[in-house]
Every structure is written in C-alpha cells, then in structure tokens.
Amino acid sequence: MRKTTSTPLFAVSDKNKEISIPPYWTRLNEPKTVMAPMVAQSDLPFRRLCRTHGTDLCYTQMIHATNFIASEVFQDQHLDVYPSITSDTCEEGKSIYLAPSCINSLIGFDWDEWKTVKPQHEYLSTLWESIDNKDEKQNPDESSKENKWAVYKEGDDKVNPLIVQLAGHDPSTMLEAAKIILQRTNSPNASEGEYIGPVSGIDINCGCPQGIARKGRYGAFLMEESVDIVCDIISTLRENLPLEVGISCKIRLPQGIGTPSGDAALKERITKLIDAGVELITVHGRNIKENKTKVREANWKAIAEAVKIAREHSGDENFPVISNGGIEFPSDVTRCLAETGASAVMSSEALLENPGIFDSEDDLKMSPEALFKRQLSYCNEYISWCVEFPPLPGSLGKVGGSFNCIRAHIFKFLYRHLEEQPDLRARLGDNQFQTIQETRDLLKELESRYSNVENWDELKSSNAIKSSWYRRHRDAINSSKMRVRGQKVESELANLSIEDKKKAMKLRLKKLKEQKSSKSKITLN
Numbered sequence: 068m069r070k071t072t073s074t075p076l077f078a079v080s081d082k083n084k085e086i087s088i089p090p091y092w093t094r095l096n097e098p099k100t101v102m103a104p105m106v107a108q109s110d111l112p113f114r115r116l117c118r119t120h121g122t123d124l125c126y127t128q129m130i131h132a133t134n135f136i137a138s139e140v141f142q143d144q145h146l147d148v149y150p151s152i153t154s155d156t157c158e159e160g161k162s163i164y165l166a167p168s169c170i171n172s173l174i175g176f177d178w179d180e181w182k183t184v185k186p187q188h189e190y191l192s193t194l195w196e197s198i199d200n201k202d203e204k205q206n207p208d209e210s211s212k213e214n215k216w217a218v219y220k221e222g223d224d225k226v227n228p229l230i231v232q233l234a235g236h237d238p239s240t241m242l243e244a245a246k247i248i249l250q251r252t253n254s255p256n257a258s259e260g261e262y263i264g265p266v267s268g269i270d271i272n273c274g275c276p277q278g279i280a281r282k283g284r285y286g287a288f289l290m291e292e293s294v295d296i297v298c299d300i301i302s303t304l305r306e307n308l309p310l311e312v313g314i315s316c317k318i319r320l321p322q323g324i325g326t327p328s329g330d331a332a333l334k335e336r337i338t339k340l341i342d343a344g345v346e347l348i349t350v351h352g353r354n355i356k357e358n359k360t361k362v363r364e365a366n367w368k369a370i371a372e373a374v375k376i377a378r379e380h381s382g383d384e385n386f387p388v389i390s391n392g393g394i395e396f397p398s399d400v401t402r403c404l405a406e407t408g409a410s411a412v413m414s415s416e417a418l419l420e421n422p423g424i425f426d427s428e429d430d431l432k433m434s435p436e437a438l439f440k441r442q443l444s445y446c447n448e449y450i451s452w453c454v455e456f457p458p459l460p461g462s463l464g465k466v467g468g469s470f471n472c473i474r475a476h477i478f479k480f481l482y483r484h485l486e487e488q489p490d491l492r493a494r495l496g497d498n499q500f501q502t503i504q505e506t507r508d509l510l511k512e513l514e515s516r517y518s519n520v521e522n523w524d525e526l527k528s529s530n531a532i533k534s535s536w537y538r539r540h541r542d543a544i545n546s547s548k549m550r551v552r553g554q555k556v557e558s559e560l561a562n563l564s565i566e567d568k569k570k571a572m573k574l575r576l577k578k579l580k581e582q583k584s585s586k587s588k589i590t591l592n
Contacts (some may be wrong), residue, residue, distance in 0.1 A: 091313035091346040092387040092410065095228045095267055098123030100400065100425040101349075101389055103415035104232040104270065104317070105129075107461045110472050111147040112452035114229075116445070117418065121426030124228050124411070128461060129272050131283070132235035132244035144460045148229060148252045150264055228267035230315065234275070234285040236296060238303040245269045245304055249312065261309075268313030269304060273297055274351050274391075276319065276358040287319045287355040294336055298343035305344035315347035316340055317391070322354045324369045333369065337376045341386075348377060349413055352392035365393030370407040389413045395537055396429045419479045420536045422449075430531035435523035438531060445480050446510055449473075450503055470501040477506060481513070482536035483528040488513060 088094070102109065102117045104126035114125040127148060134141050231248055235241045252264040275286025290297055297316065305314050318336060323329025340348060350373045352365030367390065374388045390409035394400060400412050417424050422445055430438060453473055460468035474495060478485065485492035491513055494500055500509075520526065528534045 088310055091268065091315075092385070094311075094313065095124055095347075095387075097410075098228070099404070099411050100124070101411050101413040102126060102418055103391060103413050104230075104272070105415055105419070107463050107472055108419060108475060110458035110461070111456045112449060112458055113422065113476060115452045115456065116449050117422045117425075118227055119448070120423035122418075122422075123425075124230070126270060127229065127231045129232045129234050129275065130244065130248075131285075132233050132241045133237075133283075135233075135244045136240060136247060142247065142251065146231075146248060146251060147456075147459050148231065148248070148265055150252055150254050229265055230268045230270050230313075231266050232270040232272050232317070234272040234280070234283065235300075236284040236289050238300045241271070241300050242303050242307055245308055245312075249308070262311055266312065268315055268347070269308065270349075271297065271300055271304075271314075271316045274317040274319045274349070276355045290318055290336065291321075291355060294339050298339050301340065301343040301345050313346045314344060315349065316345050317349040317351070319351045320354045320366060320369050320373075322356065324354070324366060330372070333373060334376050337373055338380045341377060341381050347387045347389070348373070349389040349391050350374075350409075352390065365391075367393060367403060367406045370409060374408045385410070387411070391415070394418075394424065395535075396431065397424055397427055398429050400425060417537050419476070420482065421445075422480075430535070433531070435526060435529040435531075436517075436520070439484060439517055439523075439528070442480050442484065443510060443514060446477055446506075449476055449480070450506060450510075454503060473503070473506065474500075479536050482539075483534035484513065484517070486534065487526060487528055488516065 100122050101124045102114065102122045106128050109126055109128040114122075114127075117125065128145070130145050135145065231245075233241055233244055233248075235244070248269070249262050249264065249266060252266050253261075254263045257263045272280075272286050273290040276288075277286065280286030281288045284292065301314055301316060308314070318340075321329050321332035321336065324333065337348065350370050352367055352370045370388075370390045370392075374390075377388050378384050378386045387410040389411045390403050390407045391413040394403060394412060394414045394417050396417075403409070403412050414424055421427060421430070421442075423441070427441065433441070450473070458469050458472040461472065463469070463471040478492075478495060485495065491509055495506075495509060500506075523529055532538055
C-alpha cells in the first residue's frame with residue numbers, strides 16, 4: 068500500500084489572478100556558471116563548496132518521482148532542501164534556511180567527543196540525542212525535535228538559486244512529487260497558497276543515458292520514446308505550480324545530428340518544449356549513446372543551433388539555454404559561451420574533480436605541487452561542510468549510506484594522487500572506513516607523504532591531463548594528432564562486445580609490435 072506524506076500538498080494560488088513577475092532567468096539572477104544535477108553527488112555540502120568557488124546556480128540530485136511520493140522515509144533521505152524564514156538574525160534583505168535540529172546538532176561539535184558520520188539516516192536523530200543530552204535535555208521527545216529548527220545557510224535564494232530535478236514519465240506523479248517538494252520546503256512564514264521557499268524551479272530529467280533510466284522510462288530514454296509525453300509533464304507542472312517556481316528541462320542531442328533527420332529531431336524537441344511552457348532548457352552536447360567509455364567530444368556546434376532554434380521560436384532573443392558538456396578546464400567556460408552563444412555553462416564530471424573550476428586557474432598552468440595543495444584544500448573544505456550539514460544517505464543504500472557520498476567526493480578530488488598511493492586508496496575504499504576523523508587522518512597522511520617529494524615532475528600526477536579523473540574514460544594524451552588517433556581507435560571499438568574489443572586490441576598491439584620490429588630491422592641493416 069502506497070504511503071504518502073501526512074501533511075497536505077502545497078496549495079497553489081488562484082491562477083486567474085494577474086501576477087506580474089520577472090522572467091525566470093532574471094529571477095535566477097542570470098547565472099553564468101551552473102552545477103549539474105548528479106545522483107548522490109549534488110549533496111548540500113558539495114553545493115555549498117561549489118558556491119564558495121564560483122558556482123552561481125545549483126541543482127539538487129535527481130529525485131525519482133514515483134519513489135518520492137510513495138515514502139516519507141525516501142523523502143527524508145533524498146531531499147536536502149530546507150525551508151526559509153525571515154529572522155532578525157539575518158543580514159538586511161536576506162533570509163535564512165532552516166534544517167531539522169538533528170542536523171544542527173553537528174554545528175560546532177568537538178572532534179574529541181564525536182568523530183563519526185554514521186551510515187544510516189537514523190544517525191541524525193541519534194546524534195541529536197547524543198549531543199543535546201549533554202546540555203539541557205536528557206530525554207528529548209519527538210515533538211521537541213520537530214519544533215526545534217536550525218539555521219541552514221545555503222545562501223539567499225535570490226542570490227544563490229536552487230533547482231530541484233525530478234525524474235519520471237507520468238504527469239500526475241511528477242506533479243504530486245513537485246507539490247510535496249514545495250510543501251516540505253516552504254517557509255513557515257508563508258501565507259496560505261504562497262510559496263516563498265528556497266526552491267527556484269523544478270527541472271525534468273530528459274538527459275540521463277544510464278540503463279536504470281531506460282528501465283524507469285525517464286531521462287534521455289523518455290525523450291527518445293516520446294517528446295509529447297515530456298511536453299505533457301511540462302504543461303501539467305506549469306499549469307498547476309506557482310508561477311514563481313520555474314519549469315525547466317535537461318535534454319541530450321538526438322542521434323544523427325548533422326543529418327536531415329537528426330537536425331529535424333533537435334528542432335522538434337526544442338520547439339515543442341517551449342510550446343509546452345518550459346522556461347529554461349539545458350542541452351547536453353552528446354547523444355544517448357555517447358556515454359562513459361563511448362564518450363565523445365561535446366558537440367558545441369549543435370548546442371549553438373539549439374540556442375538559435377529556441378530564441379527564434381520563442382521570439383525571445385535572450386531565451387535561456389544552458390550548455391552542458393566539454394568543460395574540462397576553467398578556460399573552457401569562456402570558450403564554450405563564445406562558441407555556443409548559450410546563457411550559461413553547466414559542469415558535472417569536471418566539477419566533481421575540481422569544484423572550483425569556475426574560478427580557479429587552469430590545471431595545465433599550475434605546478435604539480437600547487438595542484439596537489441589545491442585538491443587537498445578542497446577535501447578539507449568539503450569535510451568541514453559535511454560536519455555542519457551531513458549529506459543524506461540518498462541513493463547510496465543502508466551500507467555506507469551518507470559516508471559513501473563523502474567517500475566518493477574525496478576519491479574524485481584526489482584521484483590522481485590516490486592512484487600513486489594505492490594503499491591509501493584501498494583504505495578509503497574499505498567499507499570499514501566510514502568516519503570523518505579517519506578521513507582527516509588519511510588526508511594528513513597523504514599530505515605528509517607528498518611533503519617529502521623532491522622532484523614533482525617525476526610523478527605521474529604531474530601530467531594534469533593523463534592523471535585526471537575527468538579523463539578516465541577519455542583519450543588522455545594532450546596532442547591533437549594523438550587525440551585524433553585515440554578517438555579513431557575508440558570509435559572503431561565503440562560498437563563491439565567486450566570480448567571482441569579485447570580481441571581487436573590484442574590484434575592491434577600485435578600489429579604495432581610487428582611494425583616496431585620491422586623498423587628496427589631496417590635500421591640495423
């Protein structure tokens with residue numbers, strides 16, 4: 068039997084009443100840099116870290132609509148957005164956000180007294196009791212937990228806008244999930260039918276290319292199945308949610324871009340989405356098959372065409388389109404904006420490795436030592452945010468839960484350096500390793516090891532491209548000639564089975580050895 072939230076769904080104000088509000092992009096403060104929605108990685112502490120380092124607009128992780136409306140436990144473990152409220156403690160003209168008191172219990176705690184972030188969501192209430200009992204309350208009851216709120220400073224929603232992404236294929240289910248999100252995040256100061264919470268908009272996931280999205284009929288697979296279903300979702304949300312809450316959609320390029328059918332499919336998607344009421348479109352510059360080991364360079368030319376179509380069809384020369392894909396270094400941001408004409412640039416994988424990609428120096432311009440110190444600094448900053456606002460267990464399950472989120476971020480920050488320290492990499496990956504204090508100890512050990520390095524240029528990590536996490540599925544050689552060659556080989560193998568790929572690679576290696584041997588004989592003769 069399906070369980071729904073015990074509180075009433077968000078009530079929408081009368082749509083017949085004339086409401087004059089600024090365009091959605093204006094309300095988002097016209098961002099230029101955007102953090103992508105990433106499952107189990109767009110957590111609150113990571114969003115906070117990214118905002119500190121140049122990210123203007125953040126998305127939450129994708130939330131599965133069907134699961135979300137079915138369980139309050141699921142809601143608690145996946146939605147890390149909290150109500151906002153006006154307070155005398157705020158700076159003039161700003162609002163603060165509120166989180167359950169159990170999260171506030173972590174603020175300013177003593178490391179010697181509490182050194183762990185437990186794997187289950189229940190750790191929040193346990194932690195609330197363990198720390199608050201040391202002060203005034205010996206046995207806090209459930210009502211006191213619910214009525215006590217903590218200041219949560221993600222930032223003023225007008226300055227640091229936040230979009231929640233939903234996944235699903237049924238319009239009514241998507242609408243119910245969106246209403247619950249608004250109800251849960253609305254400010255206690257809001258009047259009936261009014262929404263003044265921190266959620267700036269709801270985004271529809273039509274870009275995920277993973278197999279799980281195929282099974283669930285969402286993401287890029289839903290767009291491939293039916294543009295009209297996506298449009299039904301958009302129009303349903305737009306007609307039933309407050310006008311102050313924007314509606315957007317994240318899509319991928321259709322296959323066959325550059326051919327009449329592919330170009331026609333792109334135009335159909337963009338125009339139908341706009342006609343359905345979408346107010347912002349994010350275009351990922353790859354198609355549904357260009358993923359992981361089959362990833363290709365992002366097609367910025369096609370994104371530029373999407374921008375042109377959107378602005379011509381909408382009649383708005385500034386209709387907002389966000390470009391996603393192909394951002395590896397800070398310098399790529401400016402280049403992408405220039406080549407696509409997009410309103411903003413979104414980063415996902417590169418941002419996970421370098422959360423300061425929007426305001427830091429290019430990796431290639433930094434010394435290996437400076438690069439290491441920067442990455443270590445990100446780790447320490449992120450851990451500090453986790454202490455203040457622990458990530459929710461989300462999609463990471465009961466084993467590891469919240470700490471798996473932390474572990475994953477640390478692994479990506481330090482990917483190139485943990486590759487050089489396999490024992491520390493193994494320690495971080497051990498399921499028994501699951502406390503923040505252990506993480507701090509590991510970071511100190513890593514820092515100690517690199518403090519003894521005399522020649523950084525001899526380390527594998529000194530090559531910023533070859534050693535990066537971003538390049539793990541990509542050609543890692545920074546030479547245009549070799550890059551083309553690498554992409555050609557990858558393209559030749561793309562549609563083969565794993566066994567056939569192995570055979571093809573063995574044959575290729577054999578030929579290379581024969582060529583090398585032949586050249587040696589010629590030289591000797």
